[in-house]
Amino acid sequence: xxxxxQMTAEQRKREYTRQQEAFEALKAQKLSLxxxxxxxxxxxxxxxxxxxxxxxxxxxxxxxxxxDVRNYGEMSGLxxxxxxxxxxxxxxxxxxxxxxxxxxxxxxDTISKAYTHGLVHSxxxxxxxxxxxxxxxxxxxxxxFKITESFGFELITIPMTSEGPDMDAVEAAVKxxxxxxxxxxxxxxxxxxxxxxxxxxxxxxxLRPAAPDFTVMWDNAYCVHEFExxxxxxxxxxxxxxxxxxxxxxxxxxSTSKITLPGAGIACFATSEENLxxxxxxxxxxxxxxxxxxxxxxxxxLKDKANTLELMKKHAAIMGPKFxxxxxxxxxxxxxxxxxxxxxxxxxxxxxxxxxxGTAHRTWELCREAGVTLTGAGATFPYGKxxxxxxLRIAPSLPPVEExxxxxxxxxxxxxxxxxxxxxx
Amino acid sequence: xxxxxQMTAEQRKREYTRQQEAFEALKAQKLSLxxxxxxxxxxxxxxxxxxxxxxxxxxxxxxxxxxDVRNYGEMSGLxxxxxxxxxxxxxxxxxxxxxxxxxxxxxxDTISKAYTHGLVHSxxxxxxxxxxxxxxxxxxxxxxFKITESFGFELITIPMTSEGPDMDAVEAAVKxxxxxxxxxxxxxxxxxxxxxxxxxxxxxxxLRPAAPDFTVMWDNAYCVHEFExxxxxxxxxxxxxxxxxxxxxxxxxxSTSKITLPGAGIACFATSEENLxxxxxxxxxxxxxxxxxxxxxxxxxLKDKANTLELMKKHAAIMGPKFxxxxxxxxxxxxxxxxxxxxxxxxxxxxxxxxxxGTAHRTWELCREAGVTLTGAGATFPYGKxxxxxxLRIAPSLPPVEExxxxxxxxxxxxxxxxxxxxxx
Numbered sequence: 047x048x049x050x051x052q053m054t055a056e057q058r059k060r061e062y063t064r065q066q067e068a069f070e071a072l073k074a075q076k077l078s079l080x081x082x083x084x085x086x087x088x089x090x091x092x093x094x095x096x097x098x099x100x101x102x103x104x105x106x107x108x109x110x111x112x113x114d115v116r117n118y119g120e121m122s123g124l125x126x127x128x129x130x131x132x133x134x135x136x137x138x139x140x141x142x143x144x145x146x147x148x149x150x151x152x153x154x155d156t157i158s159k160a161y162t163h164g165l166v167h168s169x170x171x172x173x174x175x176x177x178x179x180x181x182x183x184x185x186x187x188x189x190x191f192k193i194t195e196s197f198g199f200e201l202i203t204i205p206m207t208s209e210g211p212d213m214d215a216v217e218a219a220v221k222x223x224x225x226x227x228x229x230x231x232x233x234x235x236x237x238x239x240x241x242x243x244x245x246x247x248x249x250x251x252x253l254r255p256a257a258p259d260f261t262v263m264w265d266n267a268y269c270v271h272e273f274e275x276x277x278x279x280x281x282x283x284x285x286x287x288x289x290x291x292x293x294x295x296x297x298x299x300x301s302t303s304k305i306t307l308p309g310a311g312i313a314c315f316a317t318s319e320e321n322l323x324x325x326x327x328x329x330x331x332x333x334x335x336x337x338x339x340x341x342x343x344x345x346x347x348l349k350d351k352a353n354t355l356e357l358m359k360k361h362a363a364i365m366g367p368k369f370x371x372x373x374x375x376x377x378x379x380x381x382x383x384x385x386x387x388x389x390x391x392x393x394x395x396x397x398x399x400x401x402x403x404g405t406a407h408r409t410w411e412l413c414r415e416a417g418v419t420l421t422g423a424g425a426t427f428p429y430g431k432x433x434x435x436x437x438l439r440i441a442p443s444l445p446p447v448e449e450x451x452x453x454x455x456x457x458x459x460x461x462x463x464x465x466x467x468x469x470x471x
Numbered sequence: 472x473x474x475x476x477q478m479t480a481e482q483r484k485r486e487y488t489r490q491q492e493a494f495e496a497l498k499a500q501k502l503s504l505x506x507x508x509x510x511x512x513x514x515x516x517x518x519x520x521x522x523x524x525x526x527x528x529x530x531x532x533x534x535x536x537x538x539d540v541r542n543y544g545e546m547s548g549l550x551x552x553x554x555x556x557x558x559x560x561x562x563x564x565x566x567x568x569x570x571x572x573x574x575x576x577x578x579x580d581t582i583s584k585a586y587t588h589g590l591v592h593s594x595x596x597x598x599x600x601x602x603x604x605x606x607x608x609x610x611x612x613x614x615x616f617k618i619t620e621s622f623g624f625e626l627i628t629i630p631m632t633s634e635g636p637d638m639d640a641v642e643a644a645v646k647x648x649x650x651x652x653x654x655x656x657x658x659x660x661x662x663x664x665x666x667x668x669x670x671x672x673x674x675x676x677x678l679r680p681a682a683p684d685f686t687v688m689w690d691n692a693y694c695v696h697e698f699e700x701x702x703x704x705x706x707x708x709x710x711x712x713x714x715x716x717x718x719x720x721x722x723x724x725x726s727t728s729k730i731t732l733p734g735a736g737i738a739c740f741a742t743s744e745e746n747l748x749x750x751x752x753x754x755x756x757x758x759x760x761x762x763x764x765x766x767x768x769x770x771x772x773l774k775d776k777a778n779t780l781e782l783m784k785k786h787a788a789i790m791g792p793k794f795x796x797x798x799x800x801x802x803x804x805x806x807x808x809x810x811x812x813x814x815x816x817x818x819x820x821x822x823x824x825x826x827x828x829g830t831a832h833r834t835w836e837l838c839r840e841a842g843v844t845l846t847g848a849g850a851t852f853p854y855g856k857x858x859x860x861x862x863l864r865i866a867p868s869l870p871p872v873e874e875x876x877x878x879x880x881x882x883x884x885x886x887x888x889x890x891x892x893x894x895x896x
Binding site for chain 2: 083086088095103108115116117119146148151154303307310332337338340
């Protein structure tokens with residue numbers, strides 16, 4: 047196979063005709079395949095729900111110590127659920143707030159409270175600031191960016207490296223007192239699948255921001271989510287920040303959405319005890335207590351970190367083949383053509399693909415035409431605008447392997463067509 | 472028995488000594504009884520949890536139509552859960568948003584979104600208004616008042632009557648464009664247990680507020696919560712507002728906290744389709760989806776309105792005797808003394824007691840000394856300040872009847888002592 051950039055115009059034309067034929071043949075199959083979102087597949091859901099909903103039968107199952115989990119109370123979560131998350135994250139139970147089924151909502155709420163009431167070290171609520179700027183390592187998670195965009199913050203792109211956000215850029219940016227925070231997915235970053243290096247974590251914890259209430263939003267969404275190889279230990283950002291003299295600078299988030307069930311998991315944030323006390327006071331206004339029966343159910347099901355890691359191996363047995371199907375096909379079909387590059391993640395839910403600059407939108411469009419839905423091109427950048435129009439996020443978890451293979455075939459053909467169009471045919 | 476106000480100073484002194492002795496005897500029992508919050512008792516929780524957690528066993532139980540309730544999706548709630556709430560409230564399913572376990576959180580969120588982003592008819596977000604005023608019918612629900620207080624709104628007390636809020640006062644107040652809304656608990660109001668009259672509902676729906684985004688927060692917390700007598704039908708506020716030309720003026724709230732379980736129920740708001748679309752767009756930023764497994768569980772358990780009303784009769788069989796214990800004791804012990812008055816509710820979770828003006832705090836303090844916790848005196852008024860220091864909210868649901876009887880004995884003695892102190896002993 048000749049790499050596309052090395053082809054003559056004539057060769058490209060012939061190749062384009064070939065790919066067009068393949069494309070039409072795929073279109074004729076009237077596929078409807080979705081690789082847009084990090085949704086677990088049915089096999090994973092069945093594995094969990096067969097067990098988790100059969101654990102609470104006797105009256106004693108509704109007691110957590112002396113707490114009746116069915117009644118009001120324990121706004122900040124069951125102590126046993128705090129212990130579970132603390133063990134998973136490597137922090138202390140008294141730093142953990144467990145509430146609701148969605149860590150995204152806890153993130154939104156943290157930003158929203160900063161906006162309406164301010165955080166512990168705020169001089170005023172952020173709605174009273176003339177402007178608020180926010181650092182967005184990109185490619186990153188579209189839903190993160192949307193939260194800060196929806197509050198009118200100015201989003202500043204920070205380049206991602208293979209060790210996490212470009213810390214030189216971050217350290218320079220936080221000298222501006224209008225810069226109030228940064229989004230981070232430290233382990234198996236969404237979408238690149240990068241694990242932040244120890245050096246990145248250390249520098250992040252040791253930032254000296256001009257804003258006294260600068261906040262690191264540490265979304266540890268994939269803290270135990272290896273699908274390839276052994277569990278990778280990861281530093282406790284709360285301890286790192288405290289050691290660096292920034293105890294109140296970070297909020298860490300996690301959930302069981304991709305450990306148990308996305309539609310019925312539990313979520314938490316972890317932060318300094320001072321932050322927790324401050325936020326709890328505001329949250330008391332908002333809710334009497336979250337669903338503690340589901341917290342109890344999760345404690346009974348997951349038990350502890352060791353048992354949770356065993357469960358994650360079973361998820362890996364389902365997820366691994368899906369990721370390998372994507373990566374092996376890309377290696378075989380696309381690598382020799384020199385029209386795209388991608389990471390080889392060992393955990394998380396995504397493959398981040400960098401298509402030939404200027405072809406991501408066109409590839410997405412062609413995929414849609416052939417019945418394959420990808421995350422919108424550009425979505426991984428602030429304001430949904432990828433300046434190079436290159437990054438595409440592939441989410442292989444939902445379709446069964448046989449459907450996935452078809453979807454990747456479509457993607458490969460579309461990548462080729464878009465690249466050839468760009469090169470000139 | 473001579474009414475206290477008619478007693479001579481000498482008689483009062485003797486009576487006070489008698490009550491002091493009774494008080495000391497009760498104190499010696501070292502009681503620890505709680506009538507502070509509207510928490511269902513264990514008998515109610517057992518009745519529900521014996522059944523509700525044993526309904527989802529087979530794979531098909533996790534399907535709602537074609538929706539797998541275990542996965543992400545359906546941000547505004549399961550269609551079946553919307554239908555259930557719509558039937559309970561008498562509105563349309565397409566007007567219902569089902570999310571989370573707590574209606575209080577949905578109320579908070581509505582106010583918070585108005586503050587940060589504005590509502591459909593807002594000229595600007597409320598955080599950009601110079602001042603926001605809010606109408607608080609009082610006595611009312613302390614958690615309502617706290618929400619609006621926490622956003623810095625100026626709380627304006629509206630007197631409660633036996634037909635609901637004093638509508639002359641409401642109609643006058645809404646002429647001020649800074650007045651942005653009102654709290655309402657229309658059926659078995661918290662704490663008075665009053666059902667708003669048809670006339671009150673009609674006038675509320677037909678308000679002509681100066682603020683284009685004036686909002687009625689209609690907390691229908693006790694929509695099916697009769698503990699005495701038959702179910703009382705109640706007008707659909709959404710239809711009333713639409714008919715009066717105010718389709719977007721109201722948000723209605725409800726939950727199953729006191730139908731199924733406070734620690735694991737489901738909650739909703741209902742509003743015009745335009746409001747719903749607007750709020751959904753904002754909520755999409757905040758959450759991918761709420762816990763739909765619990766929604767499905769509730770649909771399977773409650774089924775429909777007729778079945779829910781049957782369940783509420785079983786709750787009534789537990790709640791009725793508790794309320795009668797409170798009311799009968801007050802009738803017997805306090806009524807002849809002419810030192811307090813109270814409502815005789817037929818539903819809801821509270822008895823609203825008006826002690827002799829100037830004695831509510833003292834009564835509360837004495838109760839605490841004798842081991843009985845009541846809702847803080849003043850809590851039922853804006854800023855926690857009852858101008859007459861008279862109203863006390865009694866929540867008889869949690870303690871078993873035998874404990875409750877003891878708690879009421881304590882309350883009666885404390886009411887007597889406080890009144891005698893006030894009259895002079």
